[in-house]
Amino acid sequence: MFIANKEFHDLVIQIYDAAADPDKWPVLIRAVAELVEKAAEKELSLTSENNYANIGNYQSDDVPLGNALTNVSNLSIPSDLEMTDYSQPELDLILLRYFQSALGIAQKLNAEEEYRDVIGALLDHLPISVMIVDQDGYVIESNLSANQMISDNSLLDIANNRLMLNGDGDNAKLHSAIKHVASATGEVSSKALMFGQSELSLERIMVFVSAVKGMNDSEGCNNIALFLSSPRTQPITISDSIAQLYGLTAKELEVASYLVRGFSVKEISIEMFISEHTSRSHLKSLMAKTRTQRQAELVRILFSSPTSMLDQVRRYVDLKEEIEHQGISRVRVNDDRMLAYRDIGAANSVPILYLHSVVGASAEIETMLSFEDIAALNCRIIAPDRPGYGLSSLNKKPGFNAFNQDLKALLEHLDIPCVYILGFSMGALYGMAFAREYPERVTKVIGVSAGLASTEKSEFAIMNPLWRMSMTLARDIPNVYRLVAGLMFKSMRKDRSKVLELIEDSVVLEEAAIFRDKRFAEIYSDSLGYAWQQGLFATCKDTELLMKKLSFSPEEIHTPVTLWHGAKDRHVPFTVVERLAKRLPNVELKVEPHLSHFLILLKIREIIENDILVRQVG
Numbered sequence: 001m002f003i004a005n006k007e008f009h010d011l012v013i014q015i016y017d018a019a020a021d022p023d024k025w026p027v028l029i030r031a032v033a034e035l036v037e038k039a040a041e042k043e044l045s046l047t048s049e050n051n052y053a054n055i056g057n058y059q060s061d062d063v064p065l066g067n068a069l070t071n072v073s074n075l076s077i078p079s080d081l082e083m084t085d086y087s088q089p090e091l092d093l094i095l096l097r098y099f100q101s102a103l104g105i106a107q108k109l110n111a112e113e114e115y116r117d118v119i120g121a122l123l124d125h126l127p128i129s130v131m132i133v134d135q136d137g138y139v140i141e142s143n144l145s146a147n148q149m150i151s152d153n154s155l156l157d158i159a160n161n162r163l164m165l166n167g168d169g170d171n172a173k174l175h176s177a178i179k180h181v182a183s184a185t186g187e188v189s190s191k192a193l194m195f196g197q198s199e200l201s202l203e204r205i206m207v208f209v210s211a212v213k214g215m216n217d218s219e220g221c222n223n224i225a226l227f228l229s230s231p232r233t234q235p236i237t238i239s240d241s242i243a244q245l246y247g248l249t250a251k252e253l254e255v256a257s258y259l260v261r262g263f264s265v266k267e268i269s270i271e272m273f274i275s276e277h278t279s280r281s282h283l284k285s286l287m288a289k290t291r292t293q294r295q296a297e298l299v300r301i302l303f304s305s306p307t308s309m310l311d312q313v314r315r316y317v318d319l320k321e322e323i324e325h326q327g328i329s330r331v332r333v334n335d336d337r338m339l340a341y342r343d344i345g346a347a348n349s350v351p352i353l354y355l356h357s358v359v360g361a362s363a364e365i366e367t368m369l370s371f372e373d374i375a376a377l378n379c380r381i382i383a384p385d386r387p388g389y390g391l392s393s394l395n396k397k398p399g400f401n402a403f404n405q406d407l408k409a410l411l412e413h414l415d416i417p418c419v420y421i422l423g424f425s426m427g428a429l430y431g432m433a434f435a436r437e438y439p440e441r442v443t444k445v446i447g448v449s450a451g452l453a454s455t456e457k458s459e460f461a462i463m464n465p466l467w468r469m470s471m472t473l474a475r476d477i478p479n480v481y482r483l484v485a486g487l488m489f490k491s492m493r494k495d496r497s498k499v500l501e502l503i504e505d506s507v508v509l510e511e512a513a514i515f516r517d518k519r520f521a522e523i524y525s526d527s528l529g530y531a532w533q534q535g536l537f538a539t540c541k542d543t544e545l546l547m548k549k550l551s552f553s554p555e556e557i558h559t560p561v562t563l564w565h566g567a568k569d570r571h572v573p574f575t576v577v578e579r580l581a582k583r584l585p586n587v588e589l590k591v592e593p594h595l596s597h598f599l600i601l602l603k604i605r606e607i608i609e610n611d612i613l614v615r616q617v618g
Contacts, residue, residue, distance in 0.1 A: 131143075146226075182221040193207045209224060256286055327344075328342055328390075333406045334409065338392065340392045346378070350379045352382070362389075382416070386398075387403070394534060398538065404438070425448070432584075436559075444612070445562070447561065447563045449572055449600065458573075489536045500515050510594070560587075563587060564607060566592045
């Protein structure tokens with residue numbers, strides 16, 4: 001086939017653009033989906049229902065794409081002025097070579113970004129406001145507390161990514177101090193500054209400027225850590241461990257806490273109802289016990305002391321978790337891991353074990369039903385996070401058998417002898433595996449939008465392109481799949497609306513309208529953020545597990561199973577659930593002819609009422 005070299009080179013540029021910009025990976029993946037399918041087409045044509053058991057037994061060395069990504073020979077590229085006649089295999093090899101190189105670049109950039117993410121996460125856990133700036137005051141990194149302080153305080157501002165103070169004199173003073181400390185080569189590596197009106201102590205800000213040793217710019221200047229303290233927004237206290245370390249009295253400890261909040265000696269006297277003379281005496285005693293000569297040095301000691309920092313971080317994290325994770329419980333399971341779960345509804349109502357999809361976690365149930373809905377249905381929903389999702393400990397050797405033991409431990413902990421299982425997508429397969437292993441503990445399994453691995457070319461053709469690519473890579477080249485998924489995750493984690501857009505493009509209008517609803521989009525985005533807080537390792541392993549031969553036989557599940565499926569599902573094509581239904585001995589298949597993969601959002605009340613609660617009435 002003849003291809004203009006200019007067009008060919010433009011495609012190569014797109015590949016490298018994606019390497020440098022995670023936002024472009026979903027688009028690129030769609031573009032190369034057909035290429036991957038061609039490489040796997042031969043294997044798919046050899047696969048049928050009769051040898052379905054072999055799915056998942058591929059070795060990447062036996063797959064053309066696997067060879068192409070690892071053993072592509074060097075091929076020369078002619079000039080842009082020519083037309084070149086490429087054979088299809090030659091074109092595939094050239095593109096795959098560039099694709100492999102782009103993955104390598106993206107992997108290195110991804111590692112750098114992950115390092116930055118770790119630093120950012122650590123800064124966000126600090127109970128004080130911290131900013132890292134260069135010698136000119138341009139912001140390199142800042143934590144959540146600092147961002148909130150800038151948003152709340154009229155003195156601070158960020159203009160063109162540069163930290164500014166409202167007031168020419170104050171601004172010049174701040175940037176002069178930053179420049180001085182950044183350029184210092186001797187012992188003077190910190191400085192404390194106070195800004196704001198002296199008569200309004202609660203509106204003032206103390207900025208502690210400290211050089212970050214070993215973090216130099218191209219001119220050899222240190223980058224700067226700014227510790228921002230506002231009495232109003234950041235009432236820092238000094239821990240008891242500091243008092244024990246330096247032998248401070250209760251009054252000295254109280255004076256120290258005011259100092260780090262930016263209070264002057266006079267203001268401390270007013271706040272503590274003591275004379276200025278007494279305040280100065282406490283300050284002198286503090287400096288003597290901490291062996292400091294200047295007030296700025298004393299503040300630095302109080303800020304940077306390991307015991308102070310650790311104590312405050314510990315208190316901050318405990319409080320943050322308590323606020324953010326209300327309603328989430330944990331139970332210790334096998335291998336000393338923790339399994340997180342939500343338990344919603346009255347203890348004496350009908351127990352339903354909800355098992356989430358590959359992109360969700362326990363919070364998924366709250367996108368479908370409110371607490372009031374669950375109470376009105378008179379049911380109790382127990383929704384665990386599978387290992388690696390949400391707040392459940394990661395299990396590096398996951399699988400159906402391992403999660404069976406987790407669920408058994410959870411039900412024993414809750415003293416629930418038998419449950420209904422409601423599983424969405426991949427969650428339904430986990431539910432069936434548990435029913436196979438512990439039939440006495442399961443009254444019924446209800447699976448929504450569930451199925452086995454796709455094996456037919458026609459099924460892949462129906463799928464959403466991104467899901468089709470994911471399934472093919474997960475089956476044939478798991479390592480590449482995890483890398484690509486991780487790159488796309490970077491983009492989607494920053495802007496979760498992209499996930500909603502991808503879903504909207506792959507479902508029927510009635511379901512897409514739900515995702516376009518602003519309030520629902522916020523709830524669903526929050527549920528994704530909760531599910532993905534440990535990364536995508538668990539999601540990738542689940543997808544790979546789906547594409548392998550099942551570790552249990554559906555023919556051996558004698559517990560009643562009801563499967564709900566949308567005839568227009570582009571994630572799990574209808575023929576897939578038909579194949580699953582044929583293998584289940586006690587099954588009812590309910591088809592929604594005009595719905596697709598997320599029919600559960602529209603039908604969950606009907607599902608619970610018709611397939612669970614009606615049995616209770618009967």
